[in-house]
Amino acid sequence: MVLPAAGVAFAQDADAQAATTETEAKTLDKVVVTGSLIPTSQLETATPVMTITAEDIQARGFNSVTEVLQKSSFATGGIQGAQTSASFTQGAExxxxxxxDPGYVKYLIDGRPMANYPALYNGSSTFNNISGIPVDMVDRIEILPGGQSSLYGSDAIAGVVNIILKKRMDGTVLNVRGGWYSEGGGDSARVSLSHGFNSADDRLNVLVGLQHEERDPIWGYQRDRTKQFNVNGYSPATASRDYLVTSYFTSYKFLDPANCGNLTDQFGGTVGLQTRPGFGDENYCGSFYTPGYRTLMNExxxxxxxxxxxFDLNENTELYADVLFSKEKVKYHVGSNYTWWGTGPGWGYFWDPRVGNDIAAAYxxxxxxADPDPACLAGLPPGSLLSLQRAFSPEEMGPGGFANxxxxxxxxxxxxxxGANGTFGGSNWDYDLGFTRTHYKLDEIGFxxxxxxxxxxxxxxxxGPQLGLDPLFGAYPVFQPDYAAFYTPISPEDFAAMTGYATSKSETSDNMLRGQVTNSALFTLPGGDAGLAVAVEGGRQSWDYTPDPGYLNGDVWGTTAVAGGGARTRYAATAELRLPVWDMLTVTAxxxxxxxxTSHSTVDKPTYSIGLEFRPMETLLFRGKYGTAFKAPTLSDMFMGPSGYYSSVIDYYNCSLAGYGPDAIEDCPNQYSNRQFFGTQSGNTELDPINAKVWSVGAVWSPVERLSINVDYLHWDIEDEVTQQSANALSLQDYRCRTGIDDINSAVCQAALAQVTRNAAGAITEIYTPKINVSRETLNAVTVAANYTWDAGNFGAFMLRGSFTENLKHEYQQYAEDPMINLLEDPYWSSDPKRKADFSIGWNKSDFNTTLYANWFDATPNYAAQITDRGYAGNRAGKLPSHISWNLSLGYSPLENLKLSFLVNNLFNKMPPMDWSYPGTSGAPYNGGNFDVYGRAMYLEARYSFGAE
Structure with missing residues (x-):
């Protein structure tokens, strides 16, 4: 059975979940399931699939597709998101x-690839934003772990996520949901309306759905853990430096004649005179509560x-069409820490001849x-090199404060x-021909x-006016500031005159024409009918990122951006063969x-996989699969424009001239062994694809009726990962070429000499470090899933479901000369948990139902372990305890067509474990990639059906 609108047939509708008994399972019609192009009647194949149905989503209290996927036991990796202030994609999920890597997941909607998000994850990586999928329209979500490129092409290295939307409905369904958090903020409301109808002869089937949602932000000041600087750290809480004068020579200078008296109304009346021992004059004006002025959850x-x-055109042909449109407006605030002014970007330091005699005191x-003559000291010019910095307070932004x-x-x-699908006459050959266009447009309107x-x-x-250049270096401007004015708030009108919004525009698009032919009864083997599917596809992809000109020409203070864009054509051919060799053994290839x-290069890649299914008895399946996977260079990898950064490197050539070779760098003078340089990075049109070898083995066992247990072991060996070229390796190659170890006229040397720039004195000043294919990664994981249902008669029906994932090995090597890094044991490189699990127990009887759901993950490294390359041997380093949260849902149907639900997420208001290794200067003393501080959420939902679904 090929269901209506098989579309591109990557991974189409399978009503396999409708089977509730073993007898029904034996008589299932053939359907196309995720992980295969060929219809099959088997619920379990060589590829493990986790299925989360619409009923599961409702019962477990999930409020979005993002929550469904992030709570999955497979999702062991921490990610950047709404809690990561000033990240490149704070508004995406x-x-x-x-x-x-998040970009190693292939996302499909009804088997068709999703549009890529136009902005770049971490400023460099292409990924998918999963926030715009209407959760009320989801029929089920299927997660396929492991490399799947032999069927799905590029990006399917970590796995495939297929989000299958509803296809048929009789009548109209209205769903209304409202929610709130017990700690405040995050109030939400969602309404969806869907309507399905069929023609009298059932040839026409149409479903239309609409979902609208609005959600308030959660601000840091609405949570105890984030409203102020850390009061539970190893050091005392330290106020922010909201108004600070600092000297190049002697650190803090306190120059406020009013002792912060003019600032006491700022930041909600929390600014006052603060002290930080050991920093110059030690005094400054600041607040303990500025961390609260950022969002933790996006509006x-x-x-x-x-x-x-x-529409059934005739007995052998069906026409189909699908449209999914999403419009989102997301708002967030990066916080007080990123909303400030200082003299640094405009002037650097300046000289004030009235402030102290810091040159004599410090130098x-x-x-x-060594024994300075007092007359010499007295002859040194008075004054100091100073800089100013001050935060902008909510009061200076007018009514509404930071919300403005x-x-x-x-x-x-x-x-x-x-497109169209159907059957060639009375043959066993089915066909599908379809065209898909995706387009994603993003406007980032930055304050x-x-x-x-x-x-x-x-x-x-x-x-005040500039009064010349400093008397010592002749390079810094001389000012005599009005410090009383510096320590004075500005008016909302003045603030509005110097601020505003700049819009960066970006977009991606993908056009794809795809055709497939399938024969699920190609010929007969002892184990049943052999099946074959062949597909070809072609299309064009594009990406463009155009920042507001102000980011590039300096009109925007303190912020830059990177432009880029490109397009490419692509085509692919896929074939799959399923061979039931005998009753117990099926081979799939x-x-x-x-x-x-592109106009610059062509990247091509063949991939393959072989799967085995061995069934020694009806209730037991052994399975295994081996194959290859890949990720083509993304358009951003290839066409991202140049961007600058500062870093330091060993100047091997100058160290060698001083008598210190690469094996004696520890003795090389600091000016050579720690040489600061200006780096430039950019895309690279000559990148190769990322390659992976993947395999899995597992078993599915059903010892009794309605009980199934899945155990699978998965392995990845990923090579040629994209990373920024090593500045240190370029400096080393430059040394080898300049000293004659390598031929200076060779291509390698010419490239290195072109990328390493030296000044007239021979010192390194600039290094060009584009993206290259050098990194590798190895991962072993085991997954376990169990499902059990039983009918307790008058006591109702029960369902237990659980899944567990453990990463057994995860190693990473950034450059070929580097040692392999154990990501499971080196917290400096990874703070991800090794193990993650979820479990639910559901009960329903008559018009009542309830589900208790738990999500657990293992111990994670504390903050101190993550900030030093000594890892767990570092000062105060250790592990945080495992974390578990509970959701509870209650449902009641007072009328046949009305369902009412009350849901509580994070039932016990569980917060991140207390991490005492954070200092008192932290405004968010928890790992936002692993935890959140949202707390308990409650939802009321009503669902009414006007007619049968």
Whole structure:
């Protein structure tokens, strides 16, 4: 049975979950399931699949597709998100399977690839944003772990996630849901309306759905853990330096004649005179509560429209069409820590001849000898090199405070598919021909400080006119600031005049034409009918990122951006063969060839897999699969524009001239062994694909009726991962070429000499480090899943479901000369848990149902273990205890067509484990990639059906 709208048939509808008894399972019609192109009647094949149904989503209290996937036991990796202030994609949502890169997951909606998010994860990686999928329209989600490129092509290294939307409905369903958090913030409301109808002769089937959701943000000040600087750290809580004058020579200078008296109304009346021992004058003006002025959860308004339709043209042909449209507006705030002004970006340090005699005090011996003559010291110019910095308070932003200065991400995404499928006459050959277009448009509307107006304002009101250059170096401007004005709030009108919004625009698109032919009864073998599927596809992909010009020309204060864009054509051919050799043994083989072509290069890659299913008895399956997977260079990897950074490197060549070779660097003078340079990174059009070898073995056992247990072992060996070229390796190669160890005229030497720039004195000043294929990764994991249902008669029916994942081995090597890093034991490189599990027990009787759901993950490293390369041997380093949270749902149907639900997520209001290794300077003393501080959430939901579903 090929269900209506098989579409591109990557992984189409399978009503396999409808089978509730062993007898029914034996008589299932053939359907196409995720992990195969060929219809089969087997519920379990050589590839393990975790299925989460719409009923599971409802019962477990999940509020979005993002929650479903991030709570999965497979999702052991921490990710950046709404809690990661000032990250590149704070407004997007994603997940990491088994701790691998988020970009290694292939996302499908009804078997068709999702559009890539236009902005880049961590500023460099292409990924998918999963926040815009209408959860009320989801029929089920299937997670396929392991490399699957032989069927699904590029990106399917960690696994495949297929989100299958509803296809048929009779009548109309209205669903209303409202929620709130017991700790405050995050109030939400969601309404969805779906309607399905069929023609009288059942030739036409149409389903239309609409979902709209609105959610308030959660601010840091609404949670005890984040409203102020850490009061439970190893050091005392330290106030933020909201108004600070600091000297290049002697650290803090306190120059406020009012002793912070003019600032006591700022940040909600919390700013006052603060002291930090050991830092110059030690005094400054600050607050303990500035960490609370950032969002932990994004404000969100989203609307999705979904339409699915089929029309039976004749007995052998069906036409189909699908449209999914999503519009989102997300708002968030990066926080007080990133909303400030200082003299650094505009002037660097400046000289004030009225402040102290810091040169004599700090550098007297340098200028006047080891036993300085008092006359020499007296002759040194008075004054100091100073810098100013000050935060902007909510009061300076006018009514509404920080809510007036939130970043905004506005996006529109759509996917349109249309085509035809059917059967060639009376043969066993089925066909499917379809076209899909996806498009994702993003406007990042950033709140910015305009460099010209802001620097002009502070020069006019604080710094005053420039009075020449400093007497010591002749390089720094001389100012005599009005320090009383510096320690004075500005008006909301002045703040508005120097700030505003800048919009960066980006988009991705993908057009794909795909055709497939399938024969599920190609010929007969002792074990049954052999099956064959062959598919070809082709299309064009594009990506463009255009920042607001102000980020590139310096008009925006303190922030830069990277432009980029490119396009490519692609095509692929796929074949899969399923051979039931005999009753107990089935062999499946698949192969695929992908080619990606740009104006600069062509990247092509064949992949394959072989799977075995061995059933010694009806209730026991042994399975195994071996294959290859890959990820083509993304358009951003290839066409991302240049961006700069500062770092330090060993100048091997100058060290060698000083008599210290690479084996004696520890003795090389610091000016050579720790040489600061300006680096430039960019995309690389010559990148190769990332390659992986993957295999899995497992078993599925059903010892009694309604009980199944799955155990699978998975392995990845990933090579040629993309990373930034090593500056240290380039400096070493430059040394080898300049000293004649390698031929200076060779291509390797010419490239190294072109990438390492030296000044007239021969010192390194710049290094160009583009993306290259050098890193590798190895991962072994085991997964266990169990399901059991039983009918307790008058006591109702019960269902138990659980899953468990353990990463047994995870090693990473960044450069070929580096040792392998054990990511499971080296917290400096990874803070992911080794183990993760979930469990639910559900009960229903008549009109009542309830489910208790638990999500658990293993111990994780504390903060101190993550900040030093000594790992767990570092000072205060250790592990945090395992973490578990509980959800509870209660359902009641007072009427046949009405369902009422009350859901509580994080039932016991569990917060992240207390991490005493954070200092008092931390405003978020927990790992936001692993935990959140949202607390208990409660939802009320009503679902009414106007007619039969």
């Amino acid at each position: 994603t997940m990491s399977l088994f701790g691998l 969100k308004k989203s609307t999705q429209v979904y339409t699915h339709g089929t 007297g011996e340098y200028f006047c000898g 200065t939130m970043e905004k991400n506005e996006s529109e995404a759509y996917s349109v598919t249309f 910015v400080r305009w460099a010209g107006p802001m620097n002009d304002y502070f020069q006019e009101h604080v710094l 698949s192969g695929r060839y992908d080619s990606f072509k």
